[in-house]
Amino acid sequence: MGGLRRVAAPFVAPGPTGVAIRDSLKGLTGQDEEVLRLVGGLLGSLASRDLRARCAAGLDHDADQWARRKRALTGQSSSRWAGSITKATHDQWALARRGQLACIQHLQVSIDMIARRLSLPVGAKGSKGSPGGYRSRQEWFAKSRRLHLLQDRLERERADCEAGRVRVVRGGRRLLCNRHNLQATRLTEARWRVRWEAERWFLQADGESGKRYGNETIRVSPDGEVSIKLPAPLARLANAPHGRYVLSCRVGFRHRGQQWADHVQANRAVAYRIHLDVERGRWYLTASWQIPPVRTAPLEAVRSGGLIGVDTNADHLAAWRLDAHGNPVGEPRRFDYHLTGSAPHRDAQVRHALIRLLHWAKRHGLAIAIEDLDFQAEKTREKHGRRKRFRRLISGMPTAKLRSRLVSMAAELGITVVAVDPAYTSRWGAQHWQRPLTTKTRKTTRHDAAAVAIGRRALGRPIRRRTQPPPPHRSDAVGHRSVQAASDVPGREETRPRVPGPRTRSVGAGRGVKAGDQRVHNRSGHTAEHKSWHQDSLPLSP
Template identity: 50%
Template sequence: MVAAEFMRSGRGPVARKRVRRRELRAIAAPFTVAAPAGARIRDRLRVTAGEAAVLRLVGEHLGRHQRVDLVTRVGIGRVKAKDNRRTERKRHLTAVSSSRWAGAMTRASEDQYQLSLRCLSDERASLRRAVRAIEKRLAVPCGQRKSKVRGYPDQTERWAKQRRLAVLKTRLADVEDRLEGGRPSIVMGGRRLAKARHSLADAGLTEAEWRQRWDAARLFLTADGESGAPHGNYTIAVEPETGEVSLVLPEPLRHLANAPRGRYRLTCAVAFSHRREEWLDRVTANRAVRYDFVHDPVRGRWYLDASWAAAPVVLPTPEEIRSFGERLLGVDLNADHLAAYVLDPHGNPIGEPITVPLDLTGPASQRDGRLRAAISELIRIARAHHCAGIAIENLGFDDARATGRETMGRGGRGKRFRRTVAGIPTAKFRERLRSMAFHAGLVVIAVDPAYTSVWGERYWKTPLQQQNQQITVTRHHGASVAIGRRALGHRARRRPGVTAHDRRIVTRRATGQAVLIPRARGAASPPRTASAPTTGGQTRPCQGDQLALFPDIEDRSRGHRILTGPVSASSASTGRQR
């Protein structure tokens, strides 16, 4: 007896080892993605050779002076806005251009400087994460494990990581020094294009082709809009009726003017077919519109971009969408496809699983077009199923990409996984979806991506496969259901007791899996027995056979109807409809 108590207490030599459960991290609440802050449209300019030469001269002249102003701004360092000497710099630039060109150049310099500081701050955070990850593993001896941290498998890899740590610390010290002094590194024209000059063979470019791209990237032909000015912009003007384009020439190039007041008018016109009505509303009301001349040396084309700030819009919250009883389209983003599922207000999947192919190989222009086509297909599906919005994961692989092999695996399998993660266009997908869904009248809800794939496979893959036996259901479709349920405020797991593949259970409880149906208060008719006559040839009691005399006032089912007859479920997440 004493020995049994001793061993039951856990102090004996054969006592069972207690398994410590892994704690789940807190899941953030879903939120509605904000509407686009502005709009940008483009149209092609079919200019002549002489007009292209004039535009190139103006762009090179303004670009040279803008780069000088940017060097001056970087030399000033991190100061308050009132101490950046913008008035002095603008006065100096006005003498070689015009007052409005000078204002655009100083604003562009300030925006570029602040953006570079933010990028430098992000690089510092990334280097710190990588240093911490390597230092944790170096603190554990080779081949051993301490808590959740594993040491490196052999001394060779450990020595390589020590060298890597020294390199990262050197880079981190340099970044911190530049960030503290307010001296970011800025390459006008792009750092990637600048590095390609040293390896033209690898880039597939000749020196002449590289020079054309470099010069085109360093042109400055940007004019900020001005409310109250004719058609929203005085420096670059576009007539709304005829589409004629004209621009003010800088002071040293006024001899090239072919229109009054030192302006140069192009013979070609623009139409802005995409979102033309919005553009016309602004220019006819003399509201600010910014214009940019863009030169593509690869195709030999010139474009004119028009952009403006959009008015703030208040979008419905996830709680409001749920209270309205609207459907959602849950989407799981993957490297080669989009998995989606339509969910009703209660979180039940409707219909069949949806797979949208996503091929992100080839040139950047083709990848962007394929991404837009996939998003357009999602919007079409959401509209066809009368969904109020699209639920996606709030993905961001910054931490994983910063630490690399330390957290995402090593070897051939880890390399393939890291390559897959690097190929997922999380930022582009989120921005494209936000803009396109907003103009389609849909709301985008972002949810925490924690455990969506794991729980989707565990709780939803098998029931969905039983319901759709003619279609292959993957764990990604289950993840899309978990994403949609999380956006609606429901748990990822289904309601207990609804897993049996039975027609009566499916019919009776399919619409109540996500919410609790309140019981009736007061007296109610007794449930019918198997021998009691029923309508429709039924021999078992049904939920609708009971009459609720005093229904619950606080009906938390949000619109659940009191059933008065046989129930027919239009959407079931478990079982197969017959």
């Protein structure tokens, strides 16, 4: 047990702090689309220049430089557009900075793993926790060269981090790289150019509390009218007073529409973003706003009525209901999803599986226990070099997206989510629960047993199940029971009550020398076992 890591305590996952809804802009005229393209292109070029200035400032950036950048953008657009652009630039630079730190950590983990395996003899066997040495001299030589390459990359990344240099691509690095391999992506140059320009447009504005309908730049009225404050160079295109352009279509949010209407009518801040889906040829409007943190229930209150343990897998969610004592109730459930096809299709699959799980939990009024998974440290090729299938498996599991969607969807239904440490749940669940829960009519899988282990850990119970008592005639051979009542349970050391009835086929109930005598367990002091026996004399008269 000395090699096992410490298991973290379960906790109630905090709820979401923001809401985002989307609706399509149907019925746009050609003039509307042309105005949106011109505004997006102009503001996108300003955002690119502002991002370049922010990256050039590096770590020396301060509030004064931010104010100077905003003043320079105000003359070319407006003060509110300039505020939205500078804030988006700051967020993008901070995101790139976090990605840079994550890259440094990943490189350091890879270097440490290669150095450790190079220090072992060739062909040395590893353990379950860590791999052994490399299999051949050729592999050892190749990895030694890779070690030097990774060390050089780590030095460059650390130098950039200390200097405050980041590498950011407006529009996305993946789409930029697709330009050099159009045949593999099945895109023409013209089609790629349209997508590239659409991704680099800037049509988003932060909300302002107290202003009309919560946003002065992109304003949406309660009846669905959308109007945009045009930048100064495009003020000639205005079709409404005060330099505004009103779109000819109306928008109506079907999902959370009443919440959005309440925010708009109360003039609370609502942020909007307009973007074009090139594949579908549709324009969309996304509205988002902050919500107060959801008050989470205490962990003890969540445990009082039991919960549902959920094991996350590459193609399904395995769930089992547990009572307050950690005992499985009913039959296990399986919620399948297929992570193939396009990104929207994969996202829809995950949402469909989660909503079925949440509806099942809502019917029983129970919380959900799920593993707090993070495979970032496990995806490295240096630890699972030859196990490509396993690496693809864990890389394809949408752990972060699934967890965030589950928490946000559960908050809407009033369901609490408990996050537990994933350490050894699959191994111990299969060891202690898979075989006992398998019957003639039910085949318990390893994932079902892991769901039970996850639920018991969330309830504060040990994963190891209570073993069956040994047969009374083989108590010494079978051994004592383990994992019984806790030390503070009254009467746990007392003898078991005597059950009436025959113990053997030849001796009836209440008969025999040892009937009702609990000293049978103390062999050294039992009179029937150790006293000398002799036959009494026969009676002389009847």
